[in-house]
Amino acid sequence: MSDTVFPYTSTTGNEHSKIIEFDDCNFATYTWPNTAPEFKGRILLVHGYRDAYGVYQRFFDFMNANGYDVFYFCQRGEGATRYKDGSIGTTNDYHCSRDLDFMIDYNLKDLENQGKPLKLSLLGHSMGGGIVLNYAIDGTHRSKLTSVTTTAPLITLAPETTPSLAIEYVVRFCCTFLPFTRTSKVKTSLNSSYLTADPQFLEYFESQGRRPEALSGTLIETRDFIMRGRKLLKPEFYSKTDKKLPILICHGDEDKINYCASSDSFINKCLGSIEGMQNKKFISYPGGRHCLLIDLMYEQVQNDLLDFYNTYN
Template sequence: MSQKPYTEAWLTGPRSTQFYTRSYIPPSNPIRAVVAFVHGFAEHVGRYGHLHPLLAQRGIAVFAYDQRGFGLTAQDTSGKKSKDSAYGKTCWNDQMKDIQWALEHTKKQFADVPLFLMGHSMGGAESLGFATDPEHKDLLTQIAGVIATGPLIAQTTPAPSLMKWVGGKASILFPNALVPAAVNAGDLSHDEDFNSAYLKDPLIQQAGSLKGLADMLSKGEELRDHRHKNWPPALPVLIVHGTDDKVTCPKTSRGFFDAIPAAKKRYESFEGGYHELQNEPNGVKEKLVEVIVNFVEEHLPSSSSSPPIQKASL
């Protein structure tokens, strides 16, 4: 029986919430860097079980957690999740506190290792949002860089303004009420097997809470409209987006990137790529790993005198 490439644990986070977590440790020393990873809307860290080991093989450890309101953190049936946890029960303020907790935990777990924050889709926007919140300025000085793939700053096909307004008002009265929020699986990637697995995944529901959805969309608009001005100039950032992403808008991501005052920033377009580049076939996933590893290596302390992160056989 093959050994799992990760260790899993239930850890107590903000609001005494029990979070399901995974840690991927590089199989050989030294650990060159560590990534605290934030997944996207309605999904869970188990969907990255083929990506995170590739980073670990390159000397980059990964700490990942099922976000509040999603995955096993919200739906575990073995008695480990918090009694107050439920699918979709989340909000932006809690998500920011959860990211702070994840970063602080990762710093302790991997002491003296350069720390990066990475997120995909909703998690990508949350990561960018965390970096633009002045409340976290002290912690941000301890982060070597931020990586966002397909960040949900805006939808490729935005919801009607009236619907968003009504949803925002309703979220005040019924924050945890679930409403349909389906994603066309065919828009995720060009790999039909991965898309089919998404639809069959028991931890994924085609729904979200009124508060969670309202915050997800409105905070993305804030990033686009004014929060980009708060980006710490000394904090490096990598934004990656597929040009044919039908879920989150690559044009908006590029606009955010152009507007932030980061001294060191990099934007990578994947021509023809859909929303989940990590699930794209024909070498796209491997190229994504290279882009991430190269960014990490470029922003390691004293990288000029450090040995390069070795390429693993994929």
Template sequence: MVLEQEGSLTISGAELYTKSWLPDGPIKARLVFIHGFSDHINRYTAIFSHLASKGIAVYGFDQRGWGRSVRKPAEKGLTGPTTQVLSDIAAFLSQPHLLGTPGSQEPVFVMGHSMGGGQVITFAADPNYEPLVKKVRGFLLEAPFIGFSPEERPSWLKISLGRLAGRLLPHFQLVHKVAVENLTRDKHVQVSISEDELMHDTGTLEGFAGLLDRTNDLQQGKTKLGKEGVVRSLWVGHGTADKTTWFEATKQWFEGCAGGVKDRTLRAYEGWSHQLHCDGECSGEFFEDVASWILERAGGETERVAKNEEVPKAQEEVAVPQVLGEGNQRPEAKL
């Protein structure tokens, strides 16, 4: 039986919706999950419950501007700039039951999907967060937003105008609908997405500008995991038929920008779509791939702790960098 717990976490005045999926037996590993654009963590109940049944405790939160962290229409898509997004991830990870207490026996992993995958890479590559990143046992990326597919790639003019508008009217909202048939092959899930009012498809100009900048840095090879020993393990899964994010961009980034990670795996899901966690009956294979990869590394870590062997980790207190500047102020609470 899996125990589900809802709650909230206040980060610098913003109250964010949180939820955990916990095993009814011993915890073997802990996983923090970062969702994608126009998404929320309750969309992942199937895979989270599966992982919890294997002894992996899962923790997630609806990011600013998304899901149940939105209280009123004006807050839809109000994510803040990239500095805010990364600071929220760091604050969530720094909770006592995760990485805030030195010497925890259960290793912590971090996983991101789509836009959340791009955010996770950006977080892991940011030197401001290196002490915290070193404490993470491994990172997993599901169909990360590293590059647009050729048919979806916006023109340089549209990108430039979007960045300019984002600086002038950061909270101006735009609706960007993603075709449900490009997200999953499962017809029932397509209907569920269309009927889910929490998937509001609304972003702000500031949020879109941050997304474009992060994606551009990834696709241009500027965001790298090149410093050896910072990220210990990396797993990347991507469907080759993904029409929302581009498999080839992920492959190119993995081969050219993740060289500092000795333990790394790229798993290509031939013919699969964007949401690997709900892409029809075959999604069970994805569940098992994720669980096996985590448990293989968690097992070795736990055994070393049990034998009192030294496990490499940063034991120092981690200071979460503050978001400064008028344009980077944190929004009010949203739940």
């Protein structure tokens, strides 16, 4: 293992970790309380596929200094979250929605217990972006949210990473008719250069063995995150989007993991075909790759997110 240093060190040391039990899982969670005099709201971050909370530390410090708490939880099969029997496990559409219901309710109660305003926004990256956009349409607690924001959401995969129809049908067949294969693993077709153009982060990922082409996921979660994202472009689904709920999508136009054009299409479909739709915005970043918060234009992305939160809080 290389001794390459992580490219960013938190300036506050403000992180609080806690294990939270729900159903059959012990969820690893991390909270960064705001450090500014004024509390403006809380951001609940829903991470991406095989993500690592450490890459968001710079963003967390930035939001804390500007008045926002941040709450992050490792989804089933991710990070330090484990089933109560100690196994890693996996997730699917049912659990993604149900677990997010619980985490939203938990955070709203926590804010209430602290005497803070019940201002809770969702931020989803990549796979998490697809999850929160779906939640904005049919989530149980969507009416309690202040806003929904995303970076590089998985609506459709980019051409460079889209599996062939033959592979997709095999995966869907196995998940439907051969349930015992659902936890079988499949490898990604990604590479490190898709993540960011920042040479320091690229060097770090390589040194730690976090090369995305070495990552694997279960058949069931792979099927569900593809189908979940694709559903967002169907009229019978996106037409149910809350007309007033503020939604922001930030996406780099050089993203070779998730397709930037599909993010643009989702916002345009909402605004262009639903009477009375408002508070929806898409921002494209020229040259931006998949992980915008650790890419070369991260400061602009942070400021765009902050402006959006400040506008709707």
